[in-house]
Amino acid sequence: MIPRAFRKRGTTMIHENRPWFLLFLGIFLLFAxxxxxxxxxxxxxxxxxxxxxxxxGTFFGMHIxxxxxxxxxxxxxxxxxxxxxxxxxxxxxxxxxxWHFERLDKLxxxxxxxxxxxxxxxxxxxxxxxARPREKSAYGxxxxxxxxxxxxxxxxxxxxxxxxxxxxxxxxNWNEPNLKNFYSGDxxxxxxLSREAYNVLxxxxxxxxxxxxxxxxxxxxxxxxxLDDFLSxxxxxxxxxIGYHFYVAPGPPELMAAEIARVREIMGRHGLRDKPLWxxxxxxxxxxxxxxxxxxxxxxxxxxxxxxxxxxxxxxxHLIGWASGVxxxxxxxxxxxxxxxxxxxxxxxKPAAVAYKVISDWIVGATMKSCRSTKEGTWICELVRExxxxxxxxxxxxxxxxxxxxxxxxxVQARKLDGTRRDMTSEKAxxxxxxxxxxxxxxx
Numbered sequence: 001m002i003p004r005a006f007r008k009r010g011t012t013m014i015h016e017n018r019p020w021f022l023l024f025l026g027i028f029l030l031f032a033x034x035x036x037x038x039x040x041x042x043x044x045x046x047x048x049x050x051x052x053x054x055x056x057g058t059f060f061g062m063h064i065x066x067x068x069x070x071x072x073x074x075x076x077x078x079x080x081x082x083x084x085x086x087x088x089x090x091x092x093x094x095x096x097x098x099w100h101f102e103r104l105d106k107l108x109x110x111x112x113x114x115x116x117x118x119x120x121x122x123x124x125x126x127x128x129x130x131a132r133p134r135e136k137s138a139y140g141x142x143x144x145x146x147x148x149x150x151x152x153x154x155x156x157x158x159x160x161x162x163x164x165x166x167x168x169x170x171x172x173n174w175n176e177p178n179l180k181n182f183y184s185g186d187x188x189x190x191x192x193l194s195r196e197a198y199n200v201l202x203x204x205x206x207x208x209x210x211x212x213x214x215x216x217x218x219x220x221x222x223x224x225x226x227l228d229d230f231l232s233x234x235x236x237x238x239x240x241x242i243g244y245h246f247y248v249a250p251g252p253p254e255l256m257a258a259e260i261a262r263v264r265e266i267m268g269r270h271g272l273r274d275k276p277l278w279x280x281x282x283x284x285x286x287x288x289x290x291x292x293x294x295x296x297x298x299x300x301x302x303x304x305x306x307x308x309x310x311x312x313x314x315x316x317x318h319l320i321g322w323a324s325g326v327x328x329x330x331x332x333x334x335x336x337x338x339x340x341x342x343x344x345x346x347x348x349x350k351p352a353a354v355a356y357k358v359i360s361d362w363i364v365g366a367t368m369k370s371c372r373s374t375k376e377g378t379w380i381c382e383l384v385r386e387x388x389x390x391x392x393x394x395x396x397x398x399x400x401x402x403x404x405x406x407x408x409x410x411x412v413q414a415r416k417l418d419g420t421r422r423d424m425t426s427e428k429a430x431x432x433x434x435x436x437x438x439x440x441x442x443x444x
Contacts, residue, residue, distance in 0.1 A: 061330035070346035075357035146185035178226035198238035214243030250303030253317035283332035311355035323371035391440035400433035
């Protein structure tokens with residue numbers, strides 16, 4: 001079936017002014033019956049509400065795990081989140097009063113060399129400081145527990161904040177506190193840690209930006225409840241930005257829209273509608289040519305994306321994220337051996353890495369006027385730039401077909417995720433499928 005061409009509407013929808021509960025309701029109706037592993041998200045029409053103004057380069061963030069051996073990413077990004085880089089408390093102060101800043105110093109210098117900002121998580125307790133030092137965690141004994149003495153936490157935050165004043169401006173309190181193997185304490189304890197870190201870092205430099213603890217959406221019901229409870233107890237007072245991990249694997253990126261709307265609705269209920277929302281971690285399991293990734297019988301790893309799927313997912317995730325009102329998106333991860341955009345050798349690019357660069361080229365500096373799906377399931381995101389430029393990004397999550405566009409679009413060029421271009425001056429339609437394609441009225 002050939003989807004109907006999208007007709008431009010006379011108004012521009014902007015997320016700052018749109019009632020989030022109405023947006024959530026519309027998205028919920030679209031995705032309520034879609035299972036996590038589904039790929040056809042064309043159950044109903046939905047209209048997202050992109051932010052006003054151009055997409056900034058800071059929207060694109062990244063994780064790099066093995067910076068010492070990985071070639072610097074061949075794709076533009078503006079901020080690097082230092083998670084899984086062994087640069088948080090247990091590695092900085094393994095023994096009380098014995099500091100080891102060598103690794104973090106090198107990472108910060110590398111970020112400065114490449115002119116990217118740093119988002120530093122503050123998390124995990126060294127065994128000596130842990131309230132439950134023999135408790136197992138995702139990393140080491142006692143690390144998921146809150147510190148036994150808040151003064152030890154204060155000293156850690158103070159030491160980091162003073163050492164990197166003016167060099168690190170973005171800090172994130174803890175990581176995935178809704179998961180017991182990352183944080184085994186209670187809400188009261190996390191509120192105390194957040195309050196302490198916020199006050200210390202703002203005292204050192206009022207320009208520091210503090211991100212709230214980011215629950216993992218891979219366990220979305222616990223994540224929603226945790227965020228709601230945290231904000232209901234005043235946690236938003238200790239954060240300039242609300243953080244969240246919008247994991248939807250093994251499902252497609254379009255499922256992120258409903259989760260983002262739900263989080264925005266929770267924020268609005270607590271009077272935080274105007275705070276920025278950052279996706280500080282998201283990704284999928286991606287197969288390697290060098291060492292294949294084996295899927296698990298169930299869960300987020302039950303689907304391992306092939307090269308083409310991964311390229312399409314990476315691009316669509318960033319489009320859906322921006323269109324849904326996420327201000328920053330930290331992809332996880334450039335060099336992860338099972339979720340990476342490069343092969344395990346740290347230098348061979350996968351098609352997903354190329355797609356990451358291409359989608360950045362397509363949207364950074366452009367204003368996304370609209371982004372919607374048709375009842376047939378085709379997604380259409382409209383871009384505008386100065387000098388009369390218009391572009392439309394088109395895809396269908398689960399089918400290939402021909403999209404006939406309006407003559408009024410005056411299309412002259414089509415671009416694909418692999419970076420190739422095609423002259424369209426004599427064409428009236430374009431082939432679309434799971435990989436987004438950009439059609440535009442100017443050959444840039």
